[in-house]
Amino acid sequence: MIDEASLSAGDIRRIQEKAWDETIAHVSAHSAFYREHLALAGFRPGRPPPLDALPDIPPIDKSTLSERTDDFVCVPMEEVVEITTTSGTTGRALVVPMTESDMRRLAYNEYLSFRCVGLTARDTVLLGVTLDRCFIAGLAYSIGLRQLGCAVVRVGASAPQMHFEMIDRLKPTAIVSVPSFLRLLADRAGEEGRDLSKSGVTRAVCIGEPLRAPDMTPNAAAADIMKRWGVRVFSTYGNTELQGSLCECGAGRGGHAHPELTLVEALDEAGRPVGAGEAGEITATTFGVRGLPLVRYRTGDVAAVYSEPCACGRVTQRIGPVVGRKHQKLKVKGATIYPSTLQAVLDSCQGVESYVILARSESSLSDAIEVVVHCPSDEDRTICRLRDAFRGRAKVVPGIRCAQKAEIEALQMPEGSRKRRFFVDLRGNAS
Incomplete structure (x- = not known):
């Protein structure tokens, strides 16, 4: 287990070179799509591309992944233990098969993300996110919090009254939910004369909706939640295909990527890297995924990637607020x-x-x-x-x-x- 806070830029480079080599070896051996894709890019069997050759491998997008999912998958069905899907809000839902190893990786990713927030085994966390309908986020947060040792209260996106009951009985210290639902809970609390700022909840990890302006300042939703709940808010970036999320630290300057699990880029429409701090299409390579690994996957999300040291001391990559979806x-x-x-x-x-x-x-x-x-x-x-x-x-x-x-x-x-x-x-x- 790596202490990300102590990593230097050189440490990260060495970690990612090793993870890259393992990923390329895995997809070359087991993915029909990537064997073909790498060959078309000029890389032959026995001569795998090094990490420095990353820009020479054409990015792929969701349409290619959707059309040829079976050719991307690297394991037989008997090794698959969990099926998750994308939300399907912009088209047909994409199926993402996960192995037991992928589930352990997912839990570890969220463990690292919640450590960024400052959660520990002493925390009791209300999980106000659905865990059904093949939704990866609720599953990921649940197993990540368990690995961290937190007491997890899986209330889900249910009626406000159940949240209030759990707050009264269990005195949670943190909540994970969608900003609009947290504001709804605050509305209902106001109608009942409840003061959520006195509930004991001190942190809100917010998913699925924007929480910060492009300059990283809290947007109106974040300001409202902070005022009415009396909490610190933490924004996240998540993607089903990447099988993990990135979460802010206390500095609130973007979601920290975990270098042993993900490498991120921001590309322009021609597939070239954008300038430092400029918004581009988030493109990611997953490390350690066995079932559906991805190399240079264009997510469709437009945001900036930051590489300079964070105020928290980490030098890991960070993804800023998503300014939009490319097709939107x-x-x-x-x-x-x-x-x-x-x-x-x-x-x-x-x-x-x-x-x-x-x-x-x-x-x-x-x-x-x-x-x-x-x-x-x-x-x-x-x-x-x-x-x-x-x-x-x-x-x-x-x-x-x-x-x-x-x-x-x-x-x-x-x-x-x-x-x-x-x-x-x-x-x-x-x-």
């Missing part, structure tokens, strides 16, 4: 924006209780954006505030329509969905 980029009257920019405005606008952003094709040069909001009172004034805020912060003013909460809920959580959507892409080229 919007063109509006000559301007290019991501839905997250609009979400930041909506999250901070007084009077907006819930919302969803709809994108439709308008022409080859521009998309039509409609923001559907629920405002419990004073709709006209709230819409005026929104228009001013969009004009000042997003530089575009989308169409705005008020709706009942039930309509927005149906758009956010269509039947069969396991993940709440705040952006719905209705353009013909959405994938």
Whole structure:
């Protein structure tokens, strides 16, 4: 077990060179896709590419992985002990088979991530994340917390009353959940006269939704959670295909990658590395995965990768806030924006209780954006505030329509969905 806080840049290089060689040997021996892929890149059997040759191997994307999943898999089905899937919010769900070794790696990854947060065996943790429907996150957090020695309370994304009961009875010190659910719990607590800032919960590990602005400052959701819960918040970056998550440390300057498990890059549309601190498509290579290892996998998430030392003392790579999904980029009257920019405005606008952003094709040069909001009172004034805020912060003013909460809920959580959507892409080229 490696002490990441004590690693030097040289240590990390040596760890990753060894892990790279083992990964390339594994995929070359067991993956039909990678044998073909490496050969096309000019690497022959017996002459595997060294880590320095990383840029010479073309990245792959989700469409290739989805179309040829069986050719990526490196183990027979009898070695598979767990099946997880992607959420399927942007297309057909991708199946990710995991071996017993992969499960141990997953637990270790989350163990390391929760250590970044500062959790120890003395903590009792409310796990407010679903563990069913082939969802990897809840499974990962549960086994990672167990490896750390925490007492895990698997409440899931259930009714607020059960969370309050567990808080009263068990006095948890931390909670893992989605920011929007934490805000819902705070709303319900307020209705009951509860003060969550006195609950004893001191840390909130937040998944699945943005928590920080591109400059790393807390966004409106984070500020609201910190105020009403009285907690420190920690953002995470997770991806089913990469079989693990990256979590912030106390410095709050990006999610720390674990060098023995993952190597990350940020690439431009041509597949070239972007400049230091610039946003690019997160591209990752997994180390230690037996079932479905990935080499230079383009995740579709756009964020910056930081390599300079963190204030916590670690020199591991860090992923900054995700500014958007590559395929969700919007063109509006000559301007290019991501839905997250609009979400930041909506999250901070007084009077907006819930919302969803709809994108439709308008022409080859521009998309039509409609923001559907629920405002419990004073709709006209709230819409005026929104228009001013969009004009000042997003530089575009989308169409705005008020709706009942039930309509927005149906758009956010269509039947069969396991993940709440705040952006719905209705353009013909959405994938």
